[in-house]
Amino acid sequence: MDRQLASSNPATQVPVDQAPLTECAYRGFDTPCWERREFLKCAAATGTYWLVNPLWAARTNDAVFTREARHYEKLPHKQVKCVLCPRECVVDDRERGYCGVRENRSGTYYTLVYSRACSAHVDPIEKKPFFHFLPGTAAFSVATAGCNVNCKMCQNWEISQVRPEQVQAMYLPPDKLAQLAKQTGCASIAYTYSEPVVFYEWMYDCARASRPLGIKNVVVTGGYIKEKPLRELCKVVDAIKVDLKGFSERYYQEVVNGQLKPVLDALLVMKSEGVWLEIVYLVVPTLNDKEGELRQLARWVKSQLGPDVPLHFTRFYPQYLLKNLPPTPIATLERAKQIADAEGLHYVYIGNVPGHPGENTYCPRCKRPVVERIGYQIRGVHLNRGKCKHCQQPIPGVWKS
Amino acid sequence: MKGAGLDGVSVHHVTRRTFCRWVGAASAISLGCSGAPETPPSSTTGRSKVVIAQDPKLRDTRGKLSPQRVAALLNRALQALFDRDHPAEAWHQVVRPGQVVGLKVNCLAGKGASTSVELVEAVCESLQQAGIRPDKIVVWDRLNADLESAGFRIRERGPGVRFIGNDVLGYSDELYAHGKAGSLVCRTLTEVCDVVINLPVLKDHSITGVTIALKNLFGAIHNPNKYHLNAGDPYVADVFMLPPIRSKVRLSICDAFTPVYQGGPSYMPQWMWPFNSLLVSLDPVALDYIGWQLIEQKRAEAGMKPLRELKREPRYIFTAADAQHRLGVCDPQRIQVIRI
Missing domain, CATH: 3.20.20.70 (Aldolase class I)
Structure with missing residues (x-):
């Protein structure tokens, strides 16, 4: 399971108030800025980086994260009907849908989490988990607040079950995210941790922005x-x-x-x-x-x-x-x-x-291991152009060439 | 979940005629007993009092609320609720000098369908007359922006009454759970206030049927958007059961100056009426039940369908009164309505 914090080595976890946050983090992200040097320093220091301070009463510049939603219908009396997820929330003026990240403002429905990343890590793709998709590569993994269900066993509830303004966040527009994924050597961007459906517009635009750079896009939903x-x-x-x-x-x-x-x-x-x-x-x-x-x-x-x-x-x-x-x-x-x-x-x-x-992944024909794993680590890959090295059985998936 | 009607038969609703007859009878009974020794109203035993205090001259000719008349109406309502001769004596039944008193207003709908500034001012004034220092009074709701949109001026610190949204102090570290609800509770309630006076607005609600006293505490938690399923049942009752909420909310004073009977909780001037009233009770369930009937009555007068037919009957009111919650009573035979 793609847990945001639990899988991090406790020895390398840094309390939020001591974490090497960037300058804009200290400012509560009122200003959308992010210094590359600071980011890389931070990432190098921790092996990953996270800027989440769940439930911290952040005062952010809301407007920069607000975009009109793409999948909704306007109704009489300033009501709207969201048609993004099967819940189909009918939302009154000034109210939000079940996800908590979409708001009706005078009859127009807005997402409040466009480019509003509350979590960002460089993770092994196996952590998602994807076992048949570019094993051994890194995925630049991002999330916003919010979710369209409320699982009693949620392991990331501190970001999935809160509203955007209740969690610290950074401004991470699509082109910036694509560049960061490229710079950090990630083969893919993973939309994960909370529920990507609720940050659909941002995810969609990030996927389009990163493709020309050769970055793949994976969704954990x-x-x-x-x-x-x-x-x-x-x-x-x-x-x-x-x-x-x-x-x-x-x-x-x-x-x-x-x-x-x-x-x-x-x-x-x-x-x-x-x-x-x-x-x-x-x-x-x-x-x-x-x-x-x-x-x-x-x-x-x-x-x-x-x-x-x-x-x-x-x-x-x-x-x-x-x-x-x-x-x-x-x-x-x-x-x-x-x-x-x-x-x-x-x-x-x-x-x-x-x-x-x-x-481990075993060849369904010869039963021998073709991808060996311990935790998120790859111990051995016995594939040749997507086929079992031992018996040439094709193994479905997306493999490195 | 079912409630009992006047005739003792289990029913979900009360017709307008029945309701009026019952209110009249209850009022007569209460008037007849006005000289009897005071029995403290209880939300779990005996009968719960709900005071409906009305002043037809609450507004001036331009429709503006008169602060003096609002204050007078409030004090009359409190005196009737506690059967006291002096307002301060009545307030002392709720608060004691030295306590920090929170006023939970309802501001999400902005000006026009939120708790009136005049009512809040009157409550603050009365509390001060009862010995509560102004800096021990905290008016709060979810967001500073919500408070401002309802006409309040944010004041996070200083010698006077404070006005703060939950976005200032954030939410508890502890996750509180009851039934189907699991929430963080705002620090204003858990860490700042000793006592909370609930100041809801009487409104129709497009999902939960009505929003009055019980549902107003959705403004104390971090995830209210998760609890509108199934017309809020049992979520509204479960949220009110969260320990910090249940233990600190002492009194509900419902702003029914201009209730919304359709299209709520948003501001819908075409579906509001000048009721010029306050509903006051120690029992949030009884208050919600009476408020719900008032909205149903108004809807019927306007030729609108009852909430049950629209699949948004507020069943959570019955749930709040059941054996698992015991937050109050919703049996009309156990509610004493006092009209003044």
């Missing part, structure tokens, strides 16, 4: 998005990882505060658009770990998306509003993998268990 904006997005991004939270409407209703059906529909759209797709299923003890549910999931993936779509079963740790449950037993994850393997999926992984053999 819950897949709660309507068809039209999704199809448009698929035209400009290279890979999408969907957090499929569970495989029952009840789970989505009670734990996620969303619906399953629109996510399944979105997965079909992604597949039809030809974007590289991987799925993560966070296994939460007692809530979504029933054998029948897991088997139904595997069957659906195989029949609707095909056996080559990677499926990651990842380990849950107590977070946010689900602190009363234990971490997922490793045996449960292994059982989930066994079920999906038995149903005929070719690439089933176990995640959040560093060193587990279930992190």
Whole structure:
């Protein structure tokens, strides 16, 4: 799972008030500026950098981050209807939608998070996780505040479940982000940590700005998005990882505060658009770990998306509003993998268990490892032009040439 | 969740005629008992008092609120609620000198559909007369910008009454949870105020049916946008149950000078009426129930559908009264309405 802070080495974590923030950070980002030298110094000092101070009462210049939203309808009496996600919020004047980052101002709907990065790190692509997309490369990973669901086990709730003005942020317009990704040697930009759907306009423009520089674009999302904006997005991004939270409407209703059906529909759209797709299923003890549910999931993936779509079963740790449950037993994850393997999926992984053999990619024909991993580290790649070195079996994915 | 109507039959709504008959009867009863020894109103036992204080001459000929009449109306309402001869005695039932008193106003809709400046001034004046120093009074809402749009001038420090948005002090480090709600609570409430007086506005709400006393505390949390699902049920009640909120909110004084009966919570002048009233209660659930009925009554007069038919009946009011919440009562037989 692509957690914002937990995966950082505690030894290198710097308290927010001592972090080597840039000058504009100290000013509360009233002025959109960012010195390259300061940034690189900061990045070098920490191995990554983050400028998040969750829940800090930041006073930012709101106007610089405000753009008219692209997917909404105007209604009588200054109401608007958002058509970006299946929630379809009808929003009164001066109010916000469920995501908390879109506001109706006199009948015009605005995103308040355009270029408003509250988090930025250089991460291994395996952290997203993408296992079949340029393994061993770095992804310049960004997020804004906000989310269009409210998962009880959210590990990034301190940015996903807050409003933009409640978290410190930097001004990071598309051309600047593309340049930074290039300068830091990243093969891709990852839109992640919170929920990229809610910062759709910024993500879309960043993807378009970075493509000419040879930077790929990957999206880490819950897949709660309507068809039209999704199809448009698929035209400009290279890979999408969907957090499929569970495989029952009840789970989505009670734990996620969303619906399953629109996510399944979105997965079909992604597949039809030809974007590289991987799925993560966070296994939460007692809530979504029933054998029948897991088997139904595997069957659906195989029949609707095909056996080559990677499926990651990842380990849950107590977070946010689900602190009363234990971490997922490793045996449960292994059982989930066994079920999906038995149903005929070719690439089933176990995640959040560093060193587990279930992190490796195995050739479905000769069964030998073709990508070996420990945690986010690549230990060996045994591929030749996207084929197993041992038996020449094509391994689907996006591989380095 | 169901509530009990006048006849004891479980119903969701009260018709206009029934409501008027009940209000009249309740008023008569309360008048008849006015000489009886005071029993402190309770939100969990016995009957809850809701005072509806009205002054038809609250506004001048240009429609402007008279500060003197607003102050007089407020003091009459408080005296009626606590059955006290002097306003300061009534206020002493709520606050004590030395306490920091927060006034939670409702300013999101801007001027015209927010808590009136005149009412806030009157409350501040009364509190000072009751011995609360002005620098111990904090008027707050979500954002400084919201307060300013409603006509308040921001004053974050200094000797006088303070006016601050939650964006000044931010939110608690601790995540508070109850039922389906999990939120951070503004530091103004958790760290600054000893007591909170709730100053909502009587309004229709396009998603949750109505927004009155209970829902006004959405302005105390960091994530209110997450809690409008299912017409706010059970979220509104769950948020009010968060420990800092439940323990500090003592009194609700609802600004019903110009309520919104359709199109709320936004400012909708075509759907507002000059009710020139205050609704005052120690019981936010009872106050919400009575306020909801007033809005339904006005909607019926205007030929509009009841909220239930529009799938935005405020069921959260019943939830707030249930055994898991016990925030007050919404059984009309257990609410004593006092009209003055």
